[in-house]
Structures are given as C-alpha cells and as structure tokens.
Amino acid sequence: MNRTSFHPLTIGLLLLTGIAAPLLFPAYTNQIAILWLMIVFASTWDILGGQMGYNSLGNIVFFGAGMYTSAVVQIGLFYDVGMYTSGARTTHIVFTNAQYFTGFALGIIAAGIAAALLAWATSWIVFGLRGPYFAIGTLGVAVAAAELIASWEWVGAAAGISMPVFPGAPDTQKLFFYFLLFGLAFVVLVCLRSLYSTNFGLAINAIRDDEEKAEAMGLHTRRYKRTAWSISAFFLGIAGAIFGNMTGFIDARDIAFPTTTFNIFMILMVLLGGKGTFWGPVVGAVVFQVIKEVTWTYFLGWQFVALGLLIVIIVVYFQQGIVGWLMEKYPERFGIRVAPKKEEERPPAIGLAPHPEGAE
Amino acid sequence: MTDAIIELTKVTKTFGGVIANRDVSLTVSRGGITGLIGPNGSGKTTLFNSIVGYHPIDSGSIRFDGQEISQLRVQEIARLGLLRTFQTTRIYGRMSCIQNMQISIPHRKARFWDMFAYERADVVQRAEHLLAFVGLYEKRYLRAGSLSFGQQKLLEFAMALMNEPTVLLLDEPTAGINPTLINGLVDRLKRANQEFGITMLIIEHNMRVIMNIASRIYCLAHGEMLATGEPAEIQRDQNVIDAYLGAH
Numbered sequence: 001m002n003r004t005s006f007h008p009l010t011i012g013l014l015l016l017t018g019i020a021a022p023l024l025f026p027a028y029t030n031q032i033a034i035l036w037l038m039i040v041f042a043s044t045w046d047i048l049g050g051q052m053g054y055n056s057l058g059n060i061v062f063f064g065a066g067m068y069t070s071a072v073v074q075i076g077l078f079y080d081v082g083m084y085t086s087g088a089r090t091t092h093i094v095f096t097n098a099q100y101f102t103g104f105a106l107g108i109i110a111a112g113i114a115a116a117l118l119a120w121a122t123s124w125i126v127f128g129l130r131g132p133y134f135a136i137g138t139l140g141v142a143v144a145a146a147e148l149i150a151s152w153e154w155v156g157a158a159a160g161i162s163m164p165v166f167p168g169a170p171d172t173q174k175l176f177f178y179f180l181l182f183g184l185a186f187v188v189l190v191c192l193r194s195l196y197s198t199n200f201g202l203a204i205n206a207i208r209d210d211e212e213k214a215e216a217m218g219l220h221t222r223r224y225k226r227t228a229w230s231i232s233a234f235f236l237g238i239a240g241a242i243f244g245n246m247t248g249f250i251d252a253r254d255i256a257f258p259t260t261t262f263n264i265f266m267i268l269m270v271l272l273g274g275k276g277t278f279w280g281p282v283v284g285a286v287v288f289q290v291i292k293e294v295t296w297t298y299f300l301g302w303q304f305v306a307l308g309l310l311i312v313i314i315v316v317y318f319q320q321g322i323v324g325w326l327m328e329k330y331p332e333r334f335g336i337r338v339a340p341k342k343e344e345e346r347p348p349a350i351g352l353a354p355h356p357e358g359a360e
Numbered sequence: 361m362t363d364a365i366i367e368l369t370k371v372t373k374t375f376g377g378v379i380a381n382r383d384v385s386l387t388v389s390r391g392g393i394t395g396l397i398g399p400n401g402s403g404k405t406t407l408f409n410s411i412v413g414y415h416p417i418d419s420g421s422i423r424f425d426g427q428e429i430s431q432l433r434v435q436e437i438a439r440l441g442l443l444r445t446f447q448t449t450r451i452y453g454r455m456s457c458i459q460n461m462q463i464s465i466p467h468r469k470a471r472f473w474d475m476f477a478y479e480r481a482d483v484v485q486r487a488e489h490l491l492a493f494v495g496l497y498e499k500r501y502l503r504a505g506s507l508s509f510g511q512q513k514l515l516e517f518a519m520a521l522m523n524e525p526t527v528l529l530l531d532e533p534t535a536g537i538n539p540t541l542i543n544g545l546v547d548r549l550k551r552a553n554q555e556f557g558i559t560m561l562i563i564e565h566n567m568r569v570i571m572n573i574a575s576r577i578y579c580l581a582h583g584e585m586l587a588t589g590e591p592a593e594i595q596r597d598q599n600v601i602d603a604y605l606g607a608h
Contacts, residue, residue: 004478198476202455202463209452216412216446217523218438218467220475227475276454337456337502 004197006190014189018182022175033178033246035289036185040239041262042269042281043188044232049267050276051196052228053208058126058138059236060263061145062115064256066237067244068149069114070107071161074245077103085156095164103164108241115237116230123226130211139259146257160251163244177246184242188235193278195231204228208276265292268307271314274321283322365390365527365559366411366442371420373403373410380406382583383420388527393553393560395574397567397594399603403583404563405447408529412444413437425526439468441526447535447563449512453505457496457515460504461487464519487522494518494548510537514545521552527559528552534566542566546573571595579603 006014018036022029041059048054075084078099083089095103122141129137150158166173195201203224206214214221244250257263265288273284295306314321320328327334366388373381380403388394398404410417413434422430424442432440452460462483491497494514499507504515513533520528533549534542546569552558553573564570570577571591579587579594581603587594594600 195476198478199463200475202459203475205455205459206452206463209454210450213446213450213452214463215434216438216444216450217464217519218435218443219463220435220467220470223472224475 004194006193011190014186018186022178029174029178031289031293033174033181035285036178036181037239037243038265038269038285038289039185039282040181040188040235041266042273042285043185043192044235045266046270046275046281047192047204047228047232049270050280051201051208052204052225053211053276054130054225055135055267056138056229057135057259057263057267058140058142059232059266060257060259061122061138061142062119062233062236063240063243063262064145064149064252065118065233066111066115066240067250067256068155068240069237070104070111070241071163071244071250072155073107073110074100074103074164075161077106082154085154085159085161095167097167100164100167104241104245107245108238111237111241112234113237115240116234119230119233120226123229127222127225127229142257142259142263146252146259149256150252156251158251158253160249160255163248163250165248166245177242180242181239181246184235184238189282191235196278200224200227268311268314270321271319272310272321274324274327277321277323277327280321280323287322363390364388365425366561367421367423368407368411369421369423371407371410371422372418373406373415374418379583381410381417381580384580384583384585386578386585386588388559388561389576391553391557391559392575393549393562393573395570395577395591396561396563396580397565397570397577397600398580398586402580402603404580405531406583407580408444408531408563411437411529412442435467438523439466441466441468441524442529443520443523443525443527444529445516445520445531445533447531449509449516451504451512451515451519453503455504456501457491457504457507458484458487458500460515460519461491461522464522466524490518490521491515493521493551495544510541513537517545517548517552521556521558524556525558527561530560530562530564532563532565534564534569542569549573 021032025032045056045059048056048059072081075081078095079093084093126134126137126141149155155161166176168176203214203219206219207221207224211221240256244256247255250256269284269288270281271284272288273282274280291306291310292303295303299306318325327336331337364387366386368384368386370383370385371381372379372383384403384407386396386407396404396407409415410430411422413429413432413436417430420430421428424437424440427440429437429440429442452463455463462479465483488497488500491500494517496511496514496518499511504512507515513536517533530549534545537545549560549562550573553560562570562574574591577589577591577594578585579597579600586603587597587600589597
C-alpha cells in the first residue's frame with residue numbers, strides 16, 4: 001500500500017521550492033503561480049483519468065463553475081449582481097478592504113462546495129457512460145456549460161464580469177495570488193497522497209483495472225466514482241475562484257470554460273508526466289509549463305502548432321509518460337515487484353513430447 | 361430434503377430467438393457442494409449470470425436464503441453474500457496481490473466514511489493468511505498481472521474467500537490449470553467448504569474433479585435440465601452419457 005503521508009523531507013522541499021521560487025525569480029512570479037495551478041489541474045485530472053481509468057474531457061466545468069460561484073458570492077454579498085453586471089451600469093462601485101477579503105474568503109469556500117455539489121449531481125448522468133462515451137459525454141457537459149453561462153444575462157452573459165479589484169500594490173497582489181495558488185497545490189498534493197493510501201485509493205485502482213470484477217465483488221463502484229469526481233471538482237472549483245480573481249476579469253468561453261486550452265492542458269500534462277502515478281502529473285506540469293512558456297515567448301503565432309506536435313509525439317512515442325517510463329525501467333526503485341519468469345513455471349512436457357531444449 | 365439456500369424455479373432466459381435456459385429448476389443445499397455440468401453451450405454460464413444478476417431473466421424465480429433476488433443488481437447480490445468467480449480469470453492486474461486482497465473485503469457493511477479508512481492490521485493479516493492458504497504468500501507484493509494464469513486463478517479464489525461469502529459460484533475453477541496443481545486446488549475447495557462453511561455451486565468440465573467433490577450434480581443440455589442426482593447416479597444416467605457423446 002502507498003505510504004499514508006509524505007516524508008518530512010518531501011514536505012520541506014515542497015515548501016522551500018514554493019517559498020523560494022518567487023524570491024529568486026521575482027520576474028517570473030506569475031508564470032510560477034500558473035505552474036502551481038497547472039499542478040492542481042494535472043493532479044486532480046489524474047484522480048479520474050489516471051487512478052480510476054475514466055478519461056474526462058469535462059473537468060474544466062468545475063473550474064468555471066467555481067470561478068462564477070465565487071464572483072457571484074463576492075459581488076452578491078454587498079451589491080445586486082444583476083445591477084453590477086449590467087452593461088448600462090453607470091455607478092462606480094468600490095469594495096472596501098474588509099469587503100474584498102471577506103467576500104474572497106467566502107467566495108473560495110462557496111466555489112469549492114458548489115463545484116463538488118455540481119459534480120455529485122452530474123455524476124448521475126455521466127457515470128452511466130464508460131470508455132470513449134464517458135469522454136465525449138463529459139466534453140458535452142463542458143461545452144454546454146460554457147454556452148449556458150455565456151448567454152445568462154444575470155452573470156454578464158458574453159460580456160463577462162469585472163471582478164472586484166485587489167486593494168494593494170501590484171507587487172503585493174502578485175505575491176498574494178502566488179501564495180494562494182502554491183498553498184492550494186500543496187494542500188492538493190498532501191490530501192491526494194493521504195487519500196490514495198486509504199480504501200479509496202485501492203477501490204479506484206480496482207475500478208481502473210476491472211470495473212466488472214469490482215462490481216461482482218460487491219464494491220460500491222458508483223459511490224467511489226461519484227466521490228472521486230466530487231473531490232476533483234472541489235479543488236478545481238477553488239482553483240477557479242482564485243484564478244478568476246487573479247485575472248480580474250472573467251468570461252465564459254475564454255477564461256472560465258476554456259475547453260481547448262486549460263481543459264486539454266490538464267490531460268496533456270498527465271500523459272506527459274505519466275498517467276496513474278503520483279508524481280507524474282507534477283513532473284508533467286513542470287515540463288509542460290516550461291515548453292509552453294518558451295513556445296509562447298519565442299514562437300508566438302506557432303504556439304498551437306508546437307502544442308499539436310507535442311500531443312502527437314506523446315501519443316505516438318511516449319504513452320507511458322516520464323514517470324511511467326522510469327517506473328518501467330527501474331521498478332524496484334518505486335517499490336514495484338514483478339514476478340521473475342522462472343524456468344519451472346513452464347508447463348511440464350506431457351507424455352513423450354521431447355523437452356524443448358532436447359537433452360535434460 | 362436438506363435446507364435450501366439457493367432455489368431456482370422454472371428460470372427461462374432467451375437472447376433474441378436463442379433459448380439459453382428453459383424452465384430450469386435447481387436447488388443448492390446449505391453447506392454442501394453442488395455441481396453443474398453439461399456440454400459446451402448448454403447454458404451453464406448463462407444460468408450463473410442469471411443467478412448473480414448479470415442480466416434479467418425472462419420468467420421464473422431465483423431465491424437466495426428465502427429472498428427473491430431476480431430483480432436485484434450485481435453489486436446488491438454480491439453484498440448479500442452470493443459471490444461468483446469468472447471463467448476467464450479476472451483480477452486487478454496492475455495492483456499487487458495483497459492490494460487485490462485488501463480491496464476484496466466484504467462490502468456489505470461498508471458505510472460512506474469507510475471509503476477513507478486506512479490500512480487495517482487485521483485486514484492485512486487475514487489477507488496474508490488466505491494468500492498462504494492458496495500458496496501465494498511469497499508472491500504477495502508482486503503485481504497480480506505478472507502472475508501465471510494458474511496463480512491468478514488461485515488469487516481470484518483467495519479474493520473470493522476474503523469477501524466472506526455465504527455461497528460461492530465457481531465457473532470452471534480447474535480450467536487451464538496445470539494437472540499437477542488440480543489436486544491441490546480440489547483439496548483447497550474442500551477445505552474452504554468444510555473449514556469456512558462456504559456453500560458452493562461449481563461449473564466443471566473435469567468429471568474426475570466434480571464427481572469427487574460434489575454431493576449432488578445437475579446436468580444441463582440444450583438449456584434444459586437433463587438429469588439430477590448423486591455423482592454415481594449421474595455417471596450411470598444414459599441421457600447424460602448421450603448428451604456428452606452427442607446423441608442429442
């Protein structure tokens with residue numbers, strides 16, 4: 001069974017990296033903050049995609065749902081949401097410091113809960129599907145959610161919402177959001193490590209290996225699937241709330257439900273790092289974020305060609321991913337033991353059939 | 361008549377125009393080993409699938425411990441304590457043997473928060489004990505998928521025992537197993553029956569095995585119950601001999 005928690009050294013290294021990174025590379029604070037977000041994306045996608053074997057193309061729904069929930073809570077606590085988002089609004093609205101921070105804190109909590117509840121509710125529909133049908137079904141949910149929100153006047157429709165402005169200097173703002181995203185990623189990793197060492201981890205692995213067998217053994221497969229989907233949604237909802245406030249402006253198609261960017265990145269990072277491994281999504285996120293930043297900076301205009309090329313290369317030549325490849329190459333280092341193919345396990349020759357090697 | 365734990369009354373199951381089972385009635389007595397034989401395609405596995413709720417039956421009744429179960433789903437039936445193994449062995453290939461065992465604990469008592477329960481010493485101990493029982497203790501940390509076919513079959517049997525079933529339905533437990541291992545397996549089936557008190561219904565093609573362990577045998581042919589009786593009676597039954605030799 002997996003270890004129940006991180007080695008103290010791992011925790012120390014994670015904290016050190018997280019705290020030192022923005023101090024060492026202040027110019028890249030935002031990029032590193034996004035890296036932590038990517039780690040959250042990849043690790044939460046891997047709960048279903050890697051550990052449970054359900055490839056979801058709709059996880060972005062919970063990111064967007066969390067983002068909009070927090071926006072509505074942050075605004076709705078102090079003003080009328082319909083008035084705030086109205087295109088004809090003329091009054092200038094200012095949030096006091098206290099209003100901003102209470103709203104934000106409550107918004108984050110509400111975002112996580114709302115996303116998890118949405119996952120619990122939609123699970124009744126999507127988990128009737130398996131394999132490729134599940135993937136397409138969840139993609140349908142994501143596209144529908146984007147269109148639905150983009151035509152809902154009360155939350156600004158296609159015009160989006162300008163979020164309350166952070167009351168502080170730009171540098172403070174940068175660090176504030178950096179540490180929120182780092183904190184989230186840290187909590188996600190610690191929680192998942194613990195979660196995978198419980199019955200939950202075993203059960204979702206069993207569902208991945210043979211769901212029909214798991215059912216025949218009486219496992220509550222639906223309950224586990226629904227919970228896995230909701231846990232993933234909870235963290236994505238919180239990520240959405242933080243990211244929405246970080247960008248300061250949200251809209252349905254490009255920021256809250258970006259089905260062709262963030263949604264695809266999640267899967268790509270996991271495939272790159274290694275599906276179903278704990279550190280694979282993290283490694284994948286780091287490598288991917290570096291590739292992405294380089295191509296976005298130096299090959300602007302060609303970035304989606306580079307992205308497409310990366311997808312093709314991974315899918316064709318490198319399906320097991322970086323960590324998956326290492327585990328295959330050095331299984332002992334990861335505590336995996338594979339039965340040696342021993343001589344005596346060959347079925348014995350029956351009757352007078354000659355021994356394959358001839359003489360004894 | 362001894363105390364019946366499974367009672368099938370006039371079970372019929374058709375797939376389109378094909379009648380897989382027609383008016384099949386069968387009784388499994390509590391605590392015993394019952395055999396189910398029949399030529400290939402006679403509807404044995406279909407009957408198993410009907411009992412464990414894999415597909416709905418067209419008519420008839422299936423009672424388990426006095427309760428009608430023909431309307432229940434696979435997991436619900438499994439949680440009642442009626443468990444089956446598969447003809448094509450199914451284990452969780454990418455998990456280690458001990459993990460395969462740990463997730464096979466009985467789920468009938470599982471509450472919501474049990475999902476997040478950590479590894480328990482008594483579960484591990486029981487898993488190791490049962491792995492030793494089937495002779496896989498030394499291989500407990502190996503990936504189940506890397507075991508040989510015969511070993512996977514033994515693992516599947518151990519997983520079924522881990523689940524503490526009342527009744528175990530075994531679909532060809534000796535198929536594909538090295539002949540020298542069969543005796544060991546037969547011995548373990550008998551011990552599981554006697555020591556753990558598990559009632560068994562076994563589909564088997566190996567006549568030597570089934571005549572040896574079952575106290576009562578049912579023979580299916582063309583989806584209908586052809587004969588039933590004690591092993592010695594079945595061996596003498598002309599209808600059974602004809603069915604196997606292709607007189608039908």
